Amino acid sequence: MNDATEHAECWGYVDSTRRQKIDNTKEVRILLLVNESASSVTARTRVLIQTALAEHHDVELAMTSRRGHASRIARGAASTGTDIVVVLGGDGTLNEAANGLAGTDCALAALPGGSTNVFARTIGMNDDPLEATKQTITAINQNSIKSVGLGEVSGRYFLFHCGNGFDAAVVKQVERRSALKRYAGHPLFMWCGFDTWLRRYDRSSPRMRIDHSAGGITDSYFTIILNTDPYTYLGSRPLSLAPSTNLESRLSVVALRSMALKTMLTLLSDLFKGKPLENDDRIHISTDLDAISVTGHMPFPYQLDGDHLGSVKELNFKWQPEIMRLVAPT
Structure with missing residues (x-):
C-alpha cells in the first residue's frame, strides 16, 4: 500500500473498483461549493450558476468559511453519495476540494472564481464562470469524466x-x-x-x-x-x-x-x-x-x-x- 492510498483510506474512501462514469447522467447529485471570498466570486454569479445547474440536476449549495473547510465539505459530500462537487473559487479552494475527493467516486468540476484560475484554465475551462458552467453541464451530459494523476507531498495532493x-x-x-x-x-x-x-x-x-x-x-x-x-x-x-x-x-x-x-x-x-x-x-x-x-x-x-x-x-x-x-x- 502506498502513502497516497493510506492518506485516502484513513477516511475510508479508497476502493479498487471505483466507477469511471456516472451511472445516470440525467439524475446527477451535485454539490456546488462556493468560496465567497474568492477574487471574482459575486452573489449574482453564484445564483446564476446554481440556477443553471439546477435546471438539469439535483443541486445543493455549500459555502466555505475558513481555511481547510472545503476539504471537509468535499469529503463529506463524497461519503454521502454525491456524484460531483462543482467548485466556484480560486486555486486554493480547488486544492482543498481535491484533497477531500482524491480516492473517492465523487468527481471534481472546476469553475473559475479566483484571480488567476490556473487549474481551470489548464484543463480548458472558459475564464468566464458562466461560460464555464455551460461547459460543465455539457461535460456531465456527455459523461466526460476521467481519472487523473496528482502530485503528493507530506500527505497532501x-x-x-x-x-x-x-x-x-x-x-x-x-x-x-x-x-x-x-x-x-x-x-x-x-x-x-x-x-x-x-x-x-x-x-x-x-x-x-x-x-x-x-x-x-x-x-x-x-x-x-x-x-x-x-x-x-x-x-x-x-x-x-x-x-x-x-x-x-x-x-x-x-x-x-x-x-x-x-x-x-x-x-x-x-x-x-x-x-x-x-x-x-x-x-x-x-x-x-x-x-x-x-x-x-x-x-x-x-x-x-x-x-x-x-x-x-x-x-x-x-x-x-x-x-x-x-x-x-x-
Missing part, C-alpha cells in the same frame, strides 16, 4: 504545482495583502515578485538540493515541481515551463541555478516569447518522474497550488496516478 523557495516567498507576500488581491490581481503578484527578489529572499547562495531517478543538482535557488503545465498565467498569457507535463504524465521539476538579474530577465523574456526552456548552467529540467526529493541547505518556504504552507528542510514528492475523478470539458 496538488493539482498543478508546488513552488519551493522564491515563488513561495512571493505567495507569502501576496497573502499578506489579501485585501488587495480581488482588485489588483496580477499587478499585485508582479509587484510582490519584484519586491521579494530585491529584498525579501536570500540569493547569496543556493538554497536546496534536488534528487530524482534521472539525476539531480545541488545548487538550486528556486525549484518548481509540476503536475501540469503551464506554471501560471499572466493575464491571458500562459507561462510554460515543461509543456509535456499534464494530468496523464508524471511529475516534472524545473530548478533555477542562478537568480542574478540578467538570468531572471532573460528567463522572463523567453517565457513571454513562448520559447522552450532547456537544460543549461542556469536551469535544470527533468520530466516524467515518479518521485523527487528536495532537501534544503537551510529551511525553505513552499506553496501548493498557490497556498503558502510555511518553511521546511526537506520535501519528498510522489506522483499518484488516477487518484481523482475529474469532469473534463469536451
